Amino acid sequence: MLSAANIRKNKGQSVSLLIFVLIAAMFLNLGLTIFMGIGSFFDERAESVHMAHYTAIYQAGADAIDKGLQYMASYPSLEETETLRAIGGWGDYYVNDTQGTGFLFLSSASSDQKMDAPSLIGESLPLTDNAIYIPYFIMRSGGYRVGDDFKLNLSGTELNFTVAGSTAEIMFGAQFNTIHRFYVSEARFSELEKQFPENGLTLISARFENSETGVLFQADYNKVISTDGLYFDLTYDNAKQARTMIPLIAAIVVTAFALILLAVSLMVIRFRIANSIEESMTNIGTQKAVGYRSAEIVAAIVVQYAGIALSGGLAGIALSQAIIPSITKLLEPLVALVINLGFDAVSVVISLGFVLLAAALISFISARRINKLHPLVALRGGLTAHSFKKNALPLDKGHGPLSLLLALKLLFQNKKQAVAVGIIVAAVTMASVAGIAVNYNMNEGRNSFARSLFGEMPEVNFVLKSGEDGAAFGERLLARPEVRKVLGYEVAATLLVDETGILATVVEDCALLEGNMIIDGRYPRHNNEIALGPSILKVAGKKIGDTVMVKSGRNEKEYLITGIVQFMQSNGFNGIITDGGIREIQPDFIFTSFNAYLTDEADTKTLIDGVRAAEGAIFDSIMDVQDNLKSTMDTISGVFAAVAIGIVAVTALVVILVLYMVIKAAILQRRRELGIQKAVGFTTFQLMNQIALNMTPMILFGVILGAIAGYFGLNPMMTALMSGMGIVRVQLPVPIGQTITVGIALVALAYAVSLLIAWRIRKVSAYAMISE
């Protein structure tokens, strides 16, 4: 009864608090649902297609295939193995007129495929003639529909198909995966086998009792079985990590923001209860006098705020459940599956329970002072809340406009409230700056971001069918006026470093690299040097200056570690080595992949067309790297732009709601004081200005503090989030201009909103304000 009366009395403030809790609960449930659900969703989908836990893609007829199958068969906890034939190689596909490059392979949909059999999504047609099933992520990103034309370029030969449907892919076919599988009819597959006799592939796959065994198996397998003829070997766990990493990071960011909002809500509850005790002091005295026990009065307050938290929490969770399908739609191109997270009871219980418990606990702690209030003291209005220890800013000595001086006096007298407002504003500003910076790095500043995280970013990458043409091709390419530099750059050398597998990048001359991959030490220069990624260094327990044994096939040699390289590849199990260095263990190595760096004026498309027209037959693939980057970044940037806009919008809303609650409470509390000032001649605008200026210094302080914290905290925060991807040092620029603009906008918004809220005093006459 008491609780309901309290809520009725402060309807506006109860509604504002409810909105706060609603937003916090909505983000919390959204973040938790994605965080807790995406992994298990991926596992469920994988299980539904009886997914392999390890797959190796060999050149058809490679010697290692039989030995590999024998090794698999003898491996503990193996459930089954499978062998499949395919046709493939490096090639291009098209998404929205943007060329994507990768290792493309085609399988027959009629094969007796037990593991990861083709699983169709949505509308589809039977595979006849030229029909093809394409990965769902290409279908989504490219906006393809059943019946559309689809073009592939395999080893320099263009193949034309008609889209007949899309498949859910677990191990292949995703944004951060360069290996893509397509399905055609058995008849078409036979034709292709004849058309591409050199492109035959054999896939050998294994399923174990546990998916985690795949990673252990891969390490053991690579120690025992030669890598001759092996294009790639993949594990389910690595595929899952690559596909769910960005959604998980987005979920962590959203959850962290929700926790900030929840902390803000709790501070608001504490502030409201403190004010409400002051305002209702006489009522509390009356209740105590007529026999209410302190515990009953405290319980009424706890029930009041727990009730608001429960209502806000339920509404927030309902809202988050309503928007989860739209959010997961944004994540689908990254996960490359149709995501249906459904209703996650655990997330709901955690979100609601956390919000409710936190609100009840903070209400109880804040209301406890009622226990110590003597009824007579309360009936007399309690002890005054003002601190009279010091008369801050005496008017006879102060400088500046009267409204500002009076506002500052008030600020000093309400230090606790001012600090709370400052902290709230600082927290949301920090989140805003982080959101803006991430959005900036994913959009306008994406080149610098890509160079920091994705490694070398030339304009074009050419992959030749045979390395024998390499040297001569490099010279011909460099002779073109648009090309300023050509660099042999080969990504796919699988090596064992101290018995752990890594993906090494072979570079002709590291001094010519333009990416920011080296984060400590230097690139290798000599044949006995190697630079390694953070994860392999951690696993091997090595540092710069140590030596490691590097093995390829039967050859091994000791190399000196010259530096730490960092870019998103193999979760930090990677490295860079010179061509002289790799020849120590792979004597036959010759470059088949070349990076071309163009002059500022050059047009990439014109160059590619020119080179393709002149010598198209020699290429496995030609990749417009910048165009490819754009396509990749467009997919990610949508997610982060949505997160950033959401955070900035919620920040503005938080500032508005905090100000609404604080100012409304202040006007109620200071009603008589404002009335006296009106009576003695202060105009309404002077009083509004005084109220607005009272809040402005702490808003300004909070914005500056939050902006500084965001500026310096972004990179450590991003490093923590991305450490699982082998990224140990993130150095993303924070856009100063945008940060300052948002800071100024927040302060201006706060001032304008304060004036607007304080406007309510305009219609009240001085007499009414005093006499009420």
Add this chain to the structure above:
Amino acid sequence: MKNAVLSTNKLCKTFSSSGIQQHVLKNLDMEIYEGDFTVIMGPSGAGKSTLLYALSGMDKPTLGDILFAGRDISSLTNDRLAVFRRDNCGFIFQQIYLLDNMSILDNILACGLLVSKNRQAVAERAKQLLRQLNLDESMWRKFPSQISGGEAQRAGIARALINNPKIIFADEPTGALNSANGQAVLDALTEINEHGQSVVMVTHDLRSARRGNRILYLQDGLIRGECQLGEYVRGDEARHNRLGSFLAEMGW
């Protein structure tokens, strides 16, 4: 012939609550003269304070005009009324209404600095007024809750005088004070009136009322009678008796 500093023409004030209308002032015509110490008396609920706050521009009349030095203030906006009050009026309230988060000196300066930007001159005048009202320097930096009611009310008088108002409005200025403090406040008001300051005071206390030179009796929203206690009635007892018989006539 005295100059009217304030006059009303068919002044009405009606309060409405839950559809019920209460007519407090009814077509009231009156004048307040320059230099007078005008006292408004009347039974409880007669509308004394309502009249005082309407005359001072603190509250707007429902109907009728209020002329201040010939200028109609009844139709001014709230902000124009605020400027009118700061330039022309000083207020002394029964509950004193000092700002409890400011020192005594700051309470007076906050009012004075509204009119003058000369901080030093305003501060000097404030200190001079405080001294005149027997509030020594030790009081200036104290907060209202740290001094007695009488001292606070004298600070209130200093605040009312800081901008050299044309008229002082006092609403039961001794109502919340003990006898000695009340006496001191009345002495201060009498003294400033003797220096030519116009004062309008609402009271129901006979001892306070006899300080005035013109007594108006308000009943049922209208001025029912007037009593002059000017220089013709000398001595406390004579004034008391004169006032007593006037009030008896009015049915007090």
